[in-house]
Amino acid sequence: MDKNIHVPTDASIILTYRCPMRCVMCNIWKNPTNKKDEIRAEDLKSLPKLKFINLTGGEPFIREDIADIVEECYKHTDRIVISTSGWFEDRVVALAKRFPNIGIRISIEGLSQKNDELRGHKGGFDKGLRTLLTLKHMGLKDIGFGCTVSNNNSNDMLSLYQLSQSLGLEFATAAFHNSYYFHKDDNVITNKEEVTNNFKQLIEWQLKENHPKSWFRAWFNMGLINYIHGGKRMLPCEAGSANFFIDPWGEVMPCNGIAEPIDVREMNDQSATENNASSTPNHGTPLSWSMGNIHDKPFMEIWNSEQAEQVRSMVRRCPKNCWMVGTASPVMHKYLKYPAMWALKNKLRSMNGKPACLDAQWCDVGQDSCQGDLRDRL
Numbered sequence: 136m137d138k139n140i141h142v143p144t145d146a147s148i149i150l151t152y153r154c155p156m157r158c159v160m161c162n163i164w165k166n167p168t169n170k171k172d173e174i175r176a177e178d179l180k181s182l183p184k185l186k187f188i189n190l191t192g193g194e195p196f197i198r199e200d201i202a203d204i205v206e207e208c209y210k211h212t213d214r215i216v217i218s219t220s221g222w223f224e225d226r227v228v229a230l231a232k233r234f235p236n237i238g239i240r241i242s243i244e245g246l247s248q249k250n251d252e253l254r255g256h257k258g259g260f261d262k263g264l265r266t267l268l269t270l271k272h273m274g275l276k277d278i279g280f281g282c283t284v285s286n287n288n289s290n291d292m293l294s295l296y297q298l299s300q301s302l303g304l305e306f307a308t309a310a311f312h313n314s315y316y317f318h319k320d321d322n323v324i325t326n327k328e329e330v331t332n333n334f335k336q337l338i339e340w341q342l343k344e345n346h347p348k349s350w351f352r353a354w355f356n357m358g359l360i361n362y363i364h365g366g367k368r369m370l371p372c373e374a375g376s377a378n379f380f381i382d383p384w385g386e387v388m389p390c391n392g393i394a395e396p397i398d399v400r401e402m403n404d405q406s407a408t409e410n411n412a413s414s415t416p417n418h419g420t421p422l423s424w425s426m427g428n429i430h431d432k433p434f435m436e437i438w439n440s441e442q443a444e445q446v447r448s449m450v451r452r453c454p455k456n457c458w459m460v461g462t463a464s465p466v467m468h469k470y471l472k473y474p475a476m477w478a479l480k481n482k483l484r485s486m487n488g489k490p491a492c493l494d495a496q497w498c499d500v501g502q503d504s505c506q507g508d509l510r511d512r513l
């Protein structure tokens with residue numbers, strides 16, 4: 136057991152793969168979970184104290200017992216953020232009345248026409264925006280948009296940013312990825328120049344803001360540009376060390392970025408057979424990456440197990456270079472000086488009317504240099 140592995144800080148709990156949306160960049164909705172198989176509040180009792188829990192899906196609000204889950208999660212953390220489409224407006228509002236400190240990020244992929252086209256449901260933008268306006272009116276503080284940039288919406292991302300600024304809402308970004316989780320292998324940015332230029336504009340705007348959090352988001356967005364161009368992650372992936380995911384069947388995973396077949400079949404030889412001992416049936420999760428199942432053992436027993444160590448060693452050699460907030464945020468906090476130095480330098484440049492310095496640098500913090508190396512795997 137690696138003596139550097141302590142208690143994790145961040146968790147993402149995937150409550151369901153059921154979803155009412157029909158997004159073009161995500162096929163989770165085509166592969167729904169069976170309601171009766173999904174983890175429940177009581178399954179989360181053995182979680183340790185954490186800094187942050189993200190509840191996600193599918194659509195978390197499709198769960199009628201979401202309040203019980205939130206109640207249990209608040210025993211383990213002071214900060215919970217739920218990622219949602221906002222489709223179930225009344226349920227979001229009802230939950231916010233009961234838990235006014237809850238964080239809500241509504242996934243919106245563009246202005247009304249673009250959002251509804253990409254999310255496959257007419258009226259999705261209106262519902263999402265109306266929900267946010269209601270939450271704002273109720274006095275919730277930790278609310279905002281989450282926008283996943285694909286080929287055709289980076290222009291709209293800028294409009295959404297402006298909208299979020301004028302409404303005083305948070306604004307989180309992502310770029311679409313391929314993974315077992317999304318059931319996608321064709322999410323590739325083809326108009327790199329256009330998307331990059333729009334992210335550059337966003338970075339300039341974020342550096343003009345007064346809040347340091349926005350300057351760190353600018354650094355994260357530089358990481359998205361780097362990802363789009365196939366660069367190595369600027370900071371290592373420490374999925375399964377600082378953070379973990381739990382899937383709807385209770386499997387404790389390091390991340391949701393794993394892609395078949397590159398990672399699992401090639402990297403994982405004997406641990407695949409050893410790790411398949413869980414009593415829960417596999418419904419599509421690459422079990423070779425599972426640290427264990429919370430139906431079988433208390434969380435910390437899983438976390439400190441040999442199986443978890445094997446998964447961490449796979450992460451250390453993982454060829455992918457995902458840049459998603461769930462695995463970027465913990466290392467940004469851990470290796471704070473790298474984003475902080477960039478943020479300070481570029482805030483000063485911004486104040487002096489100079490463009491941000493966007494030569495995304497790979498930060499050597501002692502990681503295995505094989506991580507993110509795709510040369511032999513493509």
Ligand code: SF4
Binds near residue numbers: 373
């Ligand atoms: S780079 Fe990290 S987040 Fe991506 S698949 Fe590998 S271990 Fe998971």
